[in-house]
Amino acid sequence: MSTPIRAVQGTSDNMKSQRFVFVLLENFSLLSFAGALDSLRIANMMGGRELYRWIVTSEDGSPIAASSGTVFQVDGDLPELSRDDLVFLVGGINIQDATTKRVLNWLRRESRKGPLIAGLCTAAYTLAKAGLLDGKRATLHWQNQDSFSEEFPEVDLTKSVFIVDGTRITTAGGTSSIDLMLKLIADAHGEDLANSVADQLIYASIRTDQDTQRLSVPTRIGVRHPKLSKVIQIMEQNIEEPISPSVLAKDVGMSTRQLERLFRRYLNRSPKRYYMELRLQKARNLLMQTDMSVINVALASGFASPSHFSKCYRAHYNTTPYRERGAHGSRLSV
Incomplete structure (x- = not known):
């Protein structure tokens, strides 16, 4: 209440x-x-x-x-x-x-x-x-x-x-x-x-303080598969300390190979790749919205090595973390 x-x-x-x-x-x-x-x-x-x-x-x-x-x-x-x-x-x-x-x-x-x-x-x-x-x-x-x-x-x-x-x-x-x-x-x-x-106001569904902002995982990814949704939810809750695919699979009662097939079938990428994209998205948010050092952004996004972080970031966004920050002066932009 x-x-x-x-x-x-x-x-x-x-x-x-x-x-x-x-x-x-x-x-x-x-x-x-x-x-x-x-x-x-x-x-x-x-x-x-x-x-x-x-x-x-x-x-x-x-x-x-x-x-x-x-x-x-x-x-x-x-x-x-x-x-x-x-x-x-x-x-x-x-x-x-x-x-x-x-x-x-x-x-x-x-x-x-x-x-x-x-x-x-x-x-x-x-x-x-x-x-x-x-x-x-x-x-x-x-x-x-x-x-x-x-x-x-x-x-x-x-x-x-x-x-x-x-x-x-x-x-x-x-x-x-x-x-x-x-x-x-x-x-x-x-x-x-x-x-x-x-x-x-033509406002048909009144939300309360018990309702969350974002669409559910199945709605966001366009797939209604309970185990896939559960794994993605676990990933989103564990960005700073990523969990291995084998542990994720075990958490939802699957083998690592079954989990791999599940991601390939519905999301056209491996669990490892999907997890990496979530982590890089968090890193990009922190780079654009905070004054945290690039090293601390890397750590907060689950990267132990700044060089590995920079390599992954460049491969995904086609720019380096340093250039990304320099190109975006606006922060907390909604």
């Missing part, structure tokens, strides 16, 4: 409207912002009164661009908060650059007042950088989880579409902000209203 999100005090009839403070960070995700904001607008419409009100801000009150390049006017700069506010930071690409000292100082100061603070999309990075997620469960977009885990080991990172841990809320990006808002609406004003909002 998921934890209810704190609402303002009162009964459903006399409850005052709750204020949302949206903080748009440079290159924010328009989908995450629009999904959250429109859910509130529709809740007011379907509820027949102002259940929610909001202001939209940027760091200095200037117009701010989404990752799509669209520029938005805002209501002002970073405001003073009250305990009853719910603050939504909206992240997107280049979140390290958007996580400025001024934003961090504001977060640390205002968080002492006890408001609910949410990070949409990559804004979990900003909350973690401010120290607001230490010892808490959190989530962010699956593509950015490797780099996040390396930088913030004190955060209990999950693969859920959203996470509520006390007064800290994080979402995975994309449409997950809608799932979060529907939960918030249901907790404050009942599931009937939340379902009505979902209907208006």
Whole structure:
């Protein structure tokens, strides 16, 4: 059973409207912002009164661009908060650059007042950088989880579409902000209203904090074979210390030769090759999204030798790890 999100005090009839403070960070995700904001607008419409009100801000009150390049006017700069506010930071690409000292100082100061603070999309990075997620469960977009885990080991990172841990809320990006808002609406004003909002959004399947971000392994690979899916799941969970094909085969009750045939038949590659591609994908994410040294990236991706890592990386991506990093200045880009 998921934890209810704190609402303002009162009964459903006399409850005052709750204020949302949206903080748009440079290159924010328009989908995450629009999904959250429109859910509130529709809740007011379907509820027949102002259940929610909001202001939209940027760091200095200037117009701010989404990752799509669209520029938005805002209501002002970073405001003073009250305990009853719910603050939504909206992240997107280049979140390290958007996580400025001024934003961090504001977060640390205002968080002492006890408001609910949410990070949409990559804004979990900003909350973690401010120290607001230490010892808490959190989530962010699956593509950015490797780099996040390396930088913030004190955060209990999950693969859920959203996470509520006390007064800290994080979402995975994309449409997950809608799932979060529907939960918030249901907790404050009942599931009937939340379902009505979902209907208006043509949102047929409401996810909870128990749902994971990514499609299941069978759906992703286009193959429904339980043993193949199980082996791939084990591989994905053991990147830093790879498991040999013989042990993988034994874990699912097969011989090594049977496992080899299974991969060849459905994925047109050997288990060893598939595993290598998973490890190289993690390495590429870390190179592009973190400042980790190439040697540490190699170790985190299961390569004991930097020279072997470089050789494998070049064979797969047709470039070296060093050149890859030099060619991509943007990090945490969703």
